[in-house]
Amino acid sequence: MGKNKDHEAVASDGDGPGDEGYESDDGGYESVSSEGNGNGGSGGAAGELVEHGHEVAIHGGGTLEDVEGFDAAAAMTEGLADGETVPIDPELATLPECCPEEFEQPESVCGNDDRVRIRSTTRIPWRWNAQLIITSRNGRKSRCTGWFIGPHTVMTAGHCVYSHSNGGWAREIEVIPGMDASSRPFGSQVGRSFRSVTGWTNSKKPDYDYGAIILPNDSLGNKVGWFGFASLSDSSLKNLLVNNAGYPGDKPFGTQWYNAGRITKVTSRRLYYMLDTYGGQSGSPVWRYKDGKRHAVGIHAYGGCPNKATRINSAVFNNMVNWKQ
Amino acid sequence: MARVRGTITGIMESWPIQLAIRDVDGREFVISLEEDTGVVTRRGVVGVSELREGQRVEVDVEDGGGDGGSATDDVVVLD
Numbered sequence: 055m056g057k058n059k060d061h062e063a064v065a066s067d068g069d070g071p072g073d074e075g076y077e078s079d080d081g082g083y084e085s086v087s088s089e090g091n092g093n094g095g096s097g098g099a100a101g102e103l104v105e106h107g108h109e110v111a112i113h114g115g116g117t118l119e120d121v122e123g124f125d126a127a128a129a130m131t132e133g134l135a136d137g138e139t140v141p142i143d144p145e146l147a148t149l150p151e152c153c154p155e156e157f158e159q160p161e162s163v164c165g166n167d168d169r170v171r172i173r174s175t176t177r178i179p180w181r182w183n184a185q186l187i188i189t190s191r192n193g194r195k196s197r198c199t200g201w202f203i204g205p206h207t208v209m210t211a212g213h214c215v216y217s218h219s220n221g222g223w224a225r226e227i228e229v230i231p232g233m234d235a236s237s238r239p240f241g242s243q244v245g246r247s248f249r250s251v252t253g254w255t256n257s258k259k260p261d262y263d264y265g266a267i268i269l270p271n272d273s274l275g276n277k278v279g280w281f282g283f284a285s286l287s288d289s290s291l292k293n294l295l296v297n298n299a300g301y302p303g304d305k306p307f308g309t310q311w312y313n314a315g316r317i318t319k320v321t322s323r324r325l326y327y328m329l330d331t332y333g334g335q336s337g338s339p340v341w342r343y344k345d346g347k348r349h350a351v352g353i354h355a356y357g358g359c360p361n362k363a364t365r366i367n368s369a370v371f372n373n374m375v376n377w378k379q
Numbered sequence: 380m381a382r383v384r385g386t387i388t389g390i391m392e393s394w395p396i397q398l399a400i401r402d403v404d405g406r407e408f409v410i411s412l413e414e415d416t417g418v419v420t421r422r423g424v425v426g427v428s429e430l431r432e433g434q435r436v437e438v439d440v441e442d443g444g445g446d447g448g449s450a451t452d453d454v455v456v457l458d
Contacts (some may be wrong), residue, residue, distance in 0.1 A: 217409070219409040260389045268429070303394030333427065334394030335395040358387075
């Protein structure tokens, strides 16, 4: 890692002549960093290696957060991989095919909009999420979502900390965890130190679109706690049920919204899914909830149905471990 | 001010959103939209939610001080 300015840093993360082929991370091992619950509590040792368990690939595994009003059944079936089928009601099966023009998508989302507002944002895991208010180098204001991975480190998308259209590195970013409309239950901090990788800052490659905000001290992170994160194998990720929450721009300002569904496609650097997202949710965590533990496996960054996250592969994982030091 | 015409290669979900566009010469641009930027299609003006990767678009931009700029008008879908 090298600093190009006194308050900004980039990690090389495989950038260079071979960056597109980059590493294979499906080697039978998974890396896990534990979550922390806040109030000064810390998680387990970062970088702990655990042997890859055997999961049932077709069903993916993972569980949904318990969110009132969320249609869990739809999330279980939406985005099933090609070739997989679900039983069809005989009456529905006889309906004629129809023109796509009659089924335009009026929403920002993939199919039906089944996002649910989170009102208990002071509870885990919602308080680990933060509204980000970005002041770009050229003075423009924009918004993203971030999430704590340590007492002073907030993960987000690369384009939230470094915008090629707005002069490069952000000037400053206000981090407001657990924000709920006008309520800022934990206060906020302003970060002026950022991290990303050269694959994003120099090469503009979407595969490398991730970054972090380094806060001036540990007070806010220790108050709210943080997500664990994990680098999982392809087989563990395919069809995995994952959760996502963030601060979309089409909803009342500062309100956090939840959605969930399956990962439908996995590449070495990206995760694809039909979870409903919108502008403003860039940087939000895509996490696995399993056995009572939450580990982020991706950093949401792109829309367009399917929507996409930067995958936390072993290289991303290692940078995250370094950034939370 | 310049007019960028090319194919959407990425829809970054900041708010407002940012579009990655590759023009016919292979040049990459990143365009920040405004909160009220619309998308003009054959069906009229729709929301940015209807943008998709692979669409050919045209948009007027002003220099943003980096490798791209800010949209000054609606995004026109050419397909």
